[in-house]
């Protein structure tokens with residue numbers, strides 16, 4: 581009886597909203613900028629240069645593959661956005677199906693590695709006002725912006741018919757989530773299918789990233805604008821055991837403008 585109660589409590593914890601504060605960080609993560617803020621860009625760029633990228637998957641994401649028909653919904657040649665894209669192979673898989681891909685990542689190395697790993701010829705162009713660089717496949721089907729997501733807007737590529745948010749909202753420090761959602765909300769076209777992969781665990785046991793994102797967090801960020809449906813669940817406990825987490829799920833939410 582007691583065991584069942586403990587198990588239930590663990591799951592209850594996963595449903596609570598994440599406090600919008602900066603989480604505890606290890607010493608190496610506590611790099612700050614000159615104004616004393618946590619150096620988020622430096623942290624991620626360092627992870628790419630030191631090849632500390634366990635989040636990268638060599639195969640298409642299992643839930644994207646499983647729910648691809650719902651995500652694409654019979655539409656041809658749609659524009660799909662990958663916020664905080666890294667070198668995600670899903671971009672190539674969807675480009676091969678005839679869709680147009682746009683990604684944004686702060687780490688130049690991630691974007692270079694994407695094109696070399698995928699054997700794709702590409703061009704690099706400086707963006708105006710020193711905002712960053714544009715890496716584009718020769719056929720123009722994949723455009724990856726090397727820049728801060730918080731400087732990206734619909735002025736670059738308009739709005740999107742679909743967004744695959746994996747390792748994106750989950751990688752944003754909780755206290756900046758509202759700003760993140762402001763950027764994304766502007767990018768949703770009326771027919772947009774927005775899919776979010778949210779990692780859910782007890783945040784007192786692990787500081788993140790990935791940060792804990794509950795269904796209530798997603799409701800708070802997008803609930804006034806979108807319907808939100810949980811469509812899948814993946815057990816990540818085997819991958820996170822070494823980090824002291826026995827209970828961690830990736831839940832997939834499907835959002836549509838109401």
Ligand SMILES: C[S@@+](CC[C@H](N)C(=O)[O-])C[C@H]1O[C@@H](n2cnc3c(N)ncnc32)[C@H](O)[C@@H]1O
Pocket residue numbers: 620621624625635636637663664665666667668684685686687690727728729730746747748751
């Ligand atoms: C957890 S990784 C996920 C990468 C990819 N979505 C995937 O699933 O493999 C998070 C990525 O976000 C990028 N990133 C973090 N903060 C960013 C920001 N403010 N603007 C643009 N990219 C950022 C990092 O460089 C890193 O590649």
